[in-house]
Amino acid sequence: MSMTTEAPGALYAAREPVFPKAVSGPFRRLKWAIMVMTLAIYYVTPWIRWDRGPHLPDQAVLVDLAGRRFFFFWIEIWPQEFYYVAGMLIMAGVGLFLFTSVLGRVWCGYACPQTVWVDLYQHVERWIDGDRNAQFRLLKRRWDGDKMRRRAAKWAIWLLIALATGGAWIFYFADAPTLAYRFAAGAAPIVAYATVALLTATTFVLGGFMREQVCLYMCPWPRIQAAMLDETSLTVTYKDWRGEPRGKHRKAEGAEQLGDCVDCNACVAVCPTGVDIRQGQQLGCITCALCIDACDDIMAKVGKPRGLIDYFSLADERLARAGKPSLPAWRRVLRPRVFVYTALWAGIGLAMLTALFLRDTIDLTVRHDRNPVYVTLSDGSIRNGYEVRLLNRNPEPNIFRLSVDADGRYLRLTVAGADASALPVAADETRKLRVFLTAPAGTPLPGRTEVVLWVENLHTRERAAYTTHFSAPSQGDRP
Amino acid sequence: MSAEPTRPADPETGTVTTGHDWDGITELDTPLPRWWLWTFYATVVWGLGYTIAYPAWPMLTEATGGVLGYSSRAEVQTQIARQAEANADIAARLAAASFEEIAADPALYTFAEAGGAAVFRAQCSQCHGAGAAGSPGYPNLLDDDWLWGGTAEKIYATINHGIRWEADPDTRYSEMPAFGDEGLLSDAEIEAVADHVLALSGQADAPEGGADLFADNCAACHGDAGEGLPEMGAPRLSDAIWLYGGDRVAVIATIARSRHGVMPAWGARLSEAELRQVTHYVHSLGGGQRASGD
Numbered sequence: 009m010s011m012t013t014e015a016p017g018a019l020y021a022a023r024e025p026v027f028p029k030a031v032s033g034p035f036r037r038l039k040w041a042i043m044v045m046t047l048a049i050y051y052v053t054p055w056i057r058w059d060r061g062p063h064l065p066d067q068a069v070l071v072d073l074a075g076r077r078f079f080f081f082w083i084e085i086w087p088q089e090f091y092y093v094a095g096m097l098i099m100a101g102v103g104l105f106l107f108t109s110v111l112g113r114v115w116c117g118y119a120c121p122q123t124v125w126v127d128l129y130q131h132v133e134r135w136i137d138g139d140r141n142a143q144f145r146l147l148k149r150r151w152d153g154d155k156m157r158r159r160a161a162k163w164a165i166w167l168l169i170a171l172a173t174g175g176a177w178i179f180y181f182a183d184a185p186t187l188a189y190r191f192a193a194g195a196a197p198i199v200a201y202a203t204v205a206l207l208t209a210t211t212f213v214l215g216g217f218m219r220e221q222v223c224l225y226m227c228p229w230p231r232i233q234a235a236m237l238d239e240t241s242l243t244v245t246y247k248d249w250r251g252e253p254r255g256k257h258r259k260a261e262g263a264e265q266l267g268d269c270v271d272c273n274a275c276v277a278v279c280p281t282g283v284d285i286r287q288g289q290q291l292g293c294i295t296c297a298l299c300i301d302a303c304d305d306i307m308a309k310v311g312k313p314r315g316l317i318d319y320f321s322l323a324d325e326r327l328a329r330a331g332k333p334s335l336p337a338w339r340r341v342l343r344p345r346v347f348v349y350t351a352l353w354a355g356i357g358l359a360m361l362t363a364l365f366l367r368d369t370i371d372l373t374v375r376h377d378r379n380p381v382y383v384t385l386s387d388g389s390i391r392n393g394y395e396v397r398l399l400n401r402n403p404e405p406n407i408f409r410l411s412v413d414a415d416g417r418y419l420r421l422t423v424a425g426a427d428a429s430a431l432p433v434a435a436d437e438t439r440k441l442r443v444f445l446t447a448p449a450g451t452p453l454p455g456r457t458e459v460v461l462w463v464e465n466l467h468t469r470e471r472a473a474y475t476t477h478f479s480a481p482s483q484g485d486r487p
Numbered sequence: 488m489s490a491e492p493t494r495p496a497d498p499e500t501g502t503v504t505t506g507h508d509w510d511g512i513t514e515l516d517t518p519l520p521r522w523w524l525w526t527f528y529a530t531v532v533w534g535l536g537y538t539i540a541y542p543a544w545p546m547l548t549e550a551t552g553g554v555l556g557y558s559s560r561a562e563v564q565t566q567i568a569r570q571a572e573a574n575a576d577i578a579a580r581l582a583a584a585s586f587e588e589i590a591a592d593p594a595l596y597t598f599a600e601a602g603g604a605a606v607f608r609a610q611c612s613q614c615h616g617a618g619a620a621g622s623p624g625y626p627n628l629l630d631d632d633w634l635w636g637g638t639a640e641k642i643y644a645t646i647n648h649g650i651r652w653e654a655d656p657d658t659r660y661s662e663m664p665a666f667g668d669e670g671l672l673s674d675a676e677i678e679a680v681a682d683h684v685l686a687l688s689g690q691a692d693a694p695e696g697g698a699d700l701f702a703d704n705c706a707a708c709h710g711d712a713g714e715g716l717p718e719m720g721a722p723r724l725s726d727a728i729w730l731y732g733g734d735r736v737a738v739i740a741t742i743a744r745s746r747h748g749v750m751p752a753w754g755a756r757l758s759e760a761e762l763r764q765v766t767h768y769v770h771s772l773g774g775g776q777r778a779s780g781d
Contacts, residue, residue: 021521023521224520383627385630385631386728393773
């Protein structure tokens with residue numbers, strides 16, 4: 009970022025507008041493909057349907073905040089299983105480290121939403137205002153009718169994109185077709201309108217006006233990546249040993265001394281963050297590689313080999329300066345930190361998959377009453393109370409049976425207001441019960457007996473157990 | 488702001504340095520982006536507006552109220568009112584339903600249990616304990632022993648009218664005389680009665696003459712075998728549950744001085760729905776009796 013101050017010692021600097029020039033080439037095509045893919049995933053996902061039977065929503069990806077459920081195709085996550093989400097976030101983080109250690113800031117250059125939406129906005133800008141130079145001229149021009157029309161058209165299209173961005177987000181949190189209809193009819197919850205308004209505003213401002221300022225001043229990732237990169241990570245590199253001294257005048261005297269750089273400024277003109285890559289690695293470079301496309305184009309025209317600006321590592325740079333060939337690609341990939349990141353990433357993923365496939369469709373949790381721990385009944389028998397929750401993760405209602413295990417045979421199990429041998433639990437729901445275990449008077453009991461409560465799904469015969477305890481007065485306290 | 492042209496620029500970046508030099512290390516004085524400054528001003532304006540709109544500035548006796556008239560207390564009251572309004576239908580259904588109907592209807596059951604637990608914690612737990620286990624003199628509501636009957640209807644009547652609560656004409660009185668204080672029995676006779684009472688629950692051997700004294704003085708209310716009489720609030724003496732303690736000293740004290748426990752009548756303080764909720768809650772704690780099995 010060529011940050012020039014207004015005056016020496018100025019405390020604040022205005023943003024210098026950046027008007028990147030249109031460019032074509034393999035990296036531009038790659039960015040197109042990734043943009044189409046990421047936007048398609050974002051906009052289409054909430055509309056994918058997924059049949060889960062009559063009792064559950066049929067939206068493939070749904071964050072049901074009111075119902076406390078997260079649906080992802082065949083996977084359903086309950087709030088107490090939030091560790092799956094935590095695991096996904098850790099995997100996303102480690103994955104980012106992995107990609108950064110091998111490929112540098114590919115996230116910034118291709119996949120970051122800020123990059124994708126700014127790219128989209130800049131295409132709109134070029135379509136309405138023309139390319140780089142026309143945009144410059146338009147900026148300097150007084151506000152005549154044509155400029156106002158162009159500005160109105162550009163901002164209107166930006167706003168529509170922003171509205172679609174914010175609009176798509178809410179569909180992840182409710183049934184998309186229903187919400188779309190209610191949203192249009194003015195009958196959606198106020199939080200839906202507020203969310204869309206907020207995301208529309210941030211998309212419009214961040215994509216249309218803040219742009220590279222987000223990367224330079226707001227985003228922590230350009231700082232964090234300094235710790236992630238090492239000398240074998242790929243960065244966009246200007247090969248100054250080949251390009252310098254740069255010069256335009258190839259026919260002038262002493263031109264044979266000049267390097268390959270013809271100082272055409274094409275690399276600067278196409279840069280979406282407005283940096284001059286020839287100044288070396290810098291915070292503002294998001295490694296989108298558009299300058300590589302631009303420079304390769306020029307090199308072809310002046311009859312020089314491509315790659316004056318190229319993806320290159322510091323290790324390769326040292327070799328190149330010494331006149332040696334670059335390391336083979338596998339040397340860049342096969343190194344300890346890549347293995348460590350891969351192992352971490354895959355390990356967490358495998359552990360979560362295993363846990364996911366081994367998880368039961370029914371479960372129970374038991375909380376023993378502590379106030380009081382036991383109750384003496386009129387006939388002298390001892391009763392303990394428990395709060396039991398039966399979890400039915402099946403997509404249909406099931407009948408459960410609750411029982412106490414063989415070691416606790418002398419204990420009688422009863423459920424307040426229900427029959428312990430036939431407890432209906434609704435589909436994908438939890439049922440809270442008040443359960444009592446009673447020991448007849450005169451039963452010889454220690455102060456604390458371990459007991460196991462079993463729940464069985466009478467439809468599937470699946471069972472789950474919970475170990476708790478039965479409290480009784482210690483022998484000296486007996487009446 | 489006066490420019491300081493004397494400060495050196497960094498040769499690599501062209502940015503002015505702070506002018507300080509620590510053993511050859513200098514610091515870039517990179518200017519902040521202008522929009523950051525405007526954002527800062529915007530937050531200042533927002534902050535000022537906020538303190539005008541909402542309660543903020545501390546004065547001598549209280550803080551400024553804010554032109555919007557907001558208060559967190561009013562917000563809570565609004566939320567409570569909104570909640571009550573949302574529950575109005577089911578509360579009306581609950582107030583009209585019998586306890587059998589409440590037990591059979593899952594929606595009413597859940598509403599009554601949750602609401603009853605809230606009422607219990609607020610109004611009842613001071614004496615009966617948060618877990619309803621009571622303490623000496625305050626009945627344990629978890630067990631199956633009830634002074635005035637354990638069906639939902641009887642529990643409802645007890646909560647509604649209270650015990651020995653003179654403001655309520657329908658309140659309950661259990662009138663056990665203080666046999667010692669009133670000189671009705673001698674100390675030796677009281678001890679004999681106490682031993683007989685302990686014998687009823689198998690805790691002592693029956694003493695000589697205790698049975699006659701019991702039959703003459705106690706059996707009218709407590710029954711010949713100490714089975715109790717819920718209509719009179721006379722506790723069963725043959726079981727394992729003792730409100731004021733079941734050892735010999737405690738039983739002697741009870742006979743000699745009597746115990747006249749008091750419970751407020753809640754009919755005047757709770758709504759019909761709340762009364763039914765807390766009745767259902769107490770009935771569901773584990774000792775509630777069914778009407779037929781009474």
